[in-house]
Amino acid sequence: MSNTHLNTKHQRYATFVRWVRKSHGWVGLWGAVLGLLFGFSGIWLNHRAVLKLPVSQERSNAQLALPDPAPATAEAMRDWLQEVLDLNGPANAMRVEPAKPVLWTEKTKKPASSDPKTTEPIAVSPTPAIPLVASLVLSPPSAPPLMQPEHWVFNFGGPNAIIQADYWRGNRSVGITTTTNGILATLSNMHKGVGMSISWILLIDTLAGSMIFLSLSGVLLWVQTNRRRAVGTVIFTLSVVLTLGLTLARL
Numbered sequence: 001m002s003n004t005h006l007n008t009k010h011q012r013y014a015t016f017v018r019w020v021r022k023s024h025g026w027v028g029l030w031g032a033v034l035g036l037l038f039g040f041s042g043i044w045l046n047h048r049a050v051l052k053l054p055v056s057q058e059r060s061n062a063q064l065a066l067p068d069p070a071p072a073t074a075e076a077m078r079d080w081l082q083e084v085l086d087l088n089g090p091a092n093a094m095r096v097e098p099a100k101p102v103l104w105t106e107k108t109k110k111p112a113s114s115d116p117k118t119t120e121p122i123a124v125s126p127t128p129a130i131p132l133v134a135s136l137v138l139s140p141p142s143a144p145p146l147m148q149p150e151h152w153v154f155n156f157g158g159p160n161a162i163i164q165a166d167y168w169r170g171n172r173s174v175g176i177t178t179t180t181n182g183i184l185a186t187l188s189n190m191h192k193g194v195g196m197s198i199s200w201i202l203l204i205d206t207l208a209g210s211m212i213f214l215s216l217s218g219v220l221l222w223v224q225t226n227r228r229r230a231v232g233t234v235i236f237t238l239s240v241v242l243t244l245g246l247t248l249a250r251l
Contacts, residue, residue, distance in 0.1 A: 024217040031210040041191040056182030063173040093155040101145040159189035
C-alpha cells in the first residue's frame with residue numbers, strides 16, 4: 001500500500017515537472033521578441049552615457065488660436081485639441097494646475113559691516129505723532145494678491161511623435177510643441193512606455209509576468225535536472241546578496 005502511494009506521488013510530481021518544462025518553453029517563446037526588444041533597448045539605456053549613439057529628434061513650436069467662445073473646461077479643451085489637430089487617439093495624459101497666488105520675494109540690502117562695535121549710531125529725528133484717524137485715512141488699503149491662472153497641459157501621440165499642448169486659462173491661444181523621434185528615441189520611449197496605449201501596457205504586464213514565471217520555473221528545472229546543487233546554491237545565494245547589496249547601497 002505504501003509503495004503504491006509512493007509511486008502515485010512520484011508520478012504526480014513527474015507530471016508536474018514535465019508540465020513546468022513545457023510551459024517554460026512556450027512562455028519563453030511568447031516573450032522572445034519583446035525580450036529581445038527590451039534587452040537591446042535596456043542595454044543602450046543603461047549605458048547611454050558611454051554609448052554615444054545618435055538620437056535624432058526634431059522639435060517645433062507653434063501657437064494655435066482658440067475659437068470664440070473658448071473651451072470652458074479642461075475636458076472640453078482636450079476634446080477640441082484632438083479634433084483640431086486631427087489625432088487618432090485621445091490624450092495620453094492631462095494635468096490641471098489650479099490657480100494660486102504668486103509669491104514675490106524681496107531681497108533686503110545687508111549693511112556694509114555687521115560688527116556692532118564698528119557700527120556708528122544713526123541720529124533719528126523725532127517725528128510728530130499722527131492721530132489715529134489721520135493714520136487710518138492716509139494708509140492705503142492692502143492690495144489683493146496677484147493670482148496665477150489655471151495651467152492646463154495635454155500630451156498626445158505615441159513613441160515616435162509626442163504633441164504637448166500648454167494653455168494658461170484666459171489666453172487666446174494654446175502653445176503646441178511637437179517632438180518627432182528617430183528609431184533609437186522611439187525604442188527608448190517604447191521601453192519606458194512613453195506615449196503608449198493601455199494595450200501596450202497590458203502586453204508588457206504579460207511579459208513581466210512571463211519573466212517571473214521563467215525565473216521560478218528555471219530554478220525548479222535546474223534543481224531537478226542538475227546534481228551539482230551545492231554549486232548552484234552558492235551561485236544563487238551570491239546573486240541574491242549582490243543584488244540586494246547594490247540595491248540597498250543606492251537607497
